[in-house]
Amino acid sequence: MEQVVGLYNYWVVIFLMMTGFYMVIARRNLMKSIIGLNIFQTSVFLLYITMGKIHGGTAPIVPPRIVQNHAHDGHADGEAAGHAATHAAEVAHAAGKSVEEVVEAGARMSGEVDGIIYSNPLPSVLMLTAIVVGIATTALALSLIVRIREDYGTIDEEKILEMDRLP
Amino acid sequence: MNLIVFTILAMLAATAVTVARIRDLWAAIMFTGIYSFLSASWMLILDAPDVAFTEAAVGAGISTVLMLSTLVLIGPSDAGRRKPALVPLTVVAITGCALVYGTLDMPHFGDPNDPIHLHPRPSFVEKSQVDMHGLPNVITAVLASYRGYDTLGETTVVLTAGIAVLLILRKEKDEPEREAAAQ
Numbered sequence: 001m002e003q004v005v006g007l008y009n010y011w012v013v014i015f016l017m018m019t020g021f022y023m024v025i026a027r028r029n030l031m032k033s034i035i036g037l038n039i040f041q042t043s044v045f046l047l048y049i050t051m052g053k054i055h056g057g058t059a060p061i062v063p064p065r066i067v068q069n070h071a072h073d074g075h076a077d078g079e080a081a082g083h084a085a086t087h088a089a090e091v092a093h094a095a096g097k098s099v100e101e102v103v104e105a106g107a108r109m110s111g112e113v114d115g116i117i118y119s120n121p122l123p124s125v126l127m128l129t130a131i132v133v134g135i136a137t138t139a140l141a142l143s144l145i146v147r148i149r150e151d152y153g154t155i156d157e158e159k160i161l162e163m164d165r166l167p
Numbered sequence: 168m169n170l171i172v173f174t175i176l177a178m179l180a181a182t183a184v185t186v187a188r189i190r191d192l193w194a195a196i197m198f199t200g201i202y203s204f205l206s207a208s209w210m211l212i213l214d215a216p217d218v219a220f221t222e223a224a225v226g227a228g229i230s231t232v233l234m235l236s237t238l239v240l241i242g243p244s245d246a247g248r249r250k251p252a253l254v255p256l257t258v259v260a261i262t263g264c265a266l267v268y269g270t271l272d273m274p275h276f277g278d279p280n281d282p283i284h285l286h287p288r289p290s291f292v293e294k295s296q297v298d299m300h301g302l303p304n305v306i307t308a309v310l311a312s313y314r315g316y317d318t319l320g321e322t323t324v325v326l327t328a329g330i331a332v333l334l335i336l337r338k339e340k341d342e343p344e345r346e347a348a349a350q
Contacts, residue, residue, distance in 0.1 A: 006275025011267060012176045018263040019183040026255035031192050031237070035199050039183055042206050042226060049215045054284055055277035059214045060292060060305040118292050119214035120283060121305045127218045128310055129321050135225050135233075136328035142237040143332040149241040 009050040016043035028157040030148065034141050041134050045127045052120035060121040172212055179205045192243075196234045203227035217306045 020043060023036025145155055152160050182205060186198045203226035210219040274281040295308035302308050310318055 007270050007273060009276045010270040010273060014263055014266045015180055016183050018259045019187050022255055022259045023187050026252040035186060035195055038199060039186060039202060042203060046206055049210050049213045049218060050276060051283050053213045053277050054279055057214055059216050062296060062303045121291055121309055124215040124218050124306045125309045125314060128221055129317060131221050131225050132321055133324050135229055136325045138230060139233055139332050140328050142233055143335045146237055146240045147335055155241055
């Protein structure tokens with residue numbers, strides 16, 4: 001049961017992914033293939049986003065009061081050096097311990113800044129780029145479909161292949 | 168499992184299957200829009216508001232508009248009845264089973280001990296506060312600054328795609344003349 005609750009999000013994503021995959025390889029209509037490709041793409045986005053979620057976490061947007069505190073500190077460089085030193089000390093400290101303890105120390109600091117747990121911002125950033133590149137490739141594929149329709153008079157893959165086979 | 172999450176996931180799966188089964192292209196495009204909105208809702212629950220907004224605007228908005236305009240250009244075209252494709256179904260089932268088997272070793276959902284949460288993660292939130300002089304949204308900081316060159320490359324991709332679409336769809340007015348010249 002614990003396994004199911006821990007992994008259900010991956011299973012849902014895999015189901016969606018396979019639906020898109022089926023549409024790409026089974027449907028002979030070119031338009032349906034593109035739609036299937038879009039569904040596949042969105043499910044990959046979901047796969048990455050679910051990995052970044054952390055229990056009890058919130059979106060990685062820093063609340064205004066903390067932002068203002070940092071802005072008014074006025075000695076950003078010194079503070080950064082301080083952070084680095086603290087981090088180095090933590091790592092050095094952890095090096096003398098067993099693997100479990102290192103993981104435990106990492107878990108305590110994972111996601112937690114200023115007492116707030118943030119979800120991972122990196123998958124979000126990667127997927128923002130992927131969405132925009134995805135719409136560019138979709139537009140390109142759709143324009144190719146328009147040209148194919150102009151030249152062959154159909155967007156059915158079997159009919160197009162048949163026409164190509166004719167002398 | 169949260170009731171809202173469960174409902175959204177069930178609707179996502181049902182929408183995906185509907186898109187795969189439906190024969191009418193116009194309906195399939197509409198269902199794709201619904202699918203994008205549902206996935207955007209799930210992304211919002213998964214703490215990724217920026218991606219959710221982009222998915223709703225690009226995936227459900229621009230993508231649907233592009234597909235509908237394509238449908239206008241290619242005219243009504245139905246896939247027609249066919250017997251279920253057994254070979255693709257088998258391939259999909261086998262691939263799906265292999266992937267599910269692969270997830271059995273994956274770290275559980277939301278666990279703070281996941282490898283993805285351990286290494287450079289908190290430092291992004293810490294550093295962006297110092298580096299960005301209090302820009303509140305860490306995602307924006309990473310996207311526009313730490314990965315700025317990548318975002319520049321992304322705009323290049325979009326520009327290239329736009330030029331390519333224009334070149335592909337360009338009306339060649341002098342085509343009969345050229346054909347005559349070739350003969």
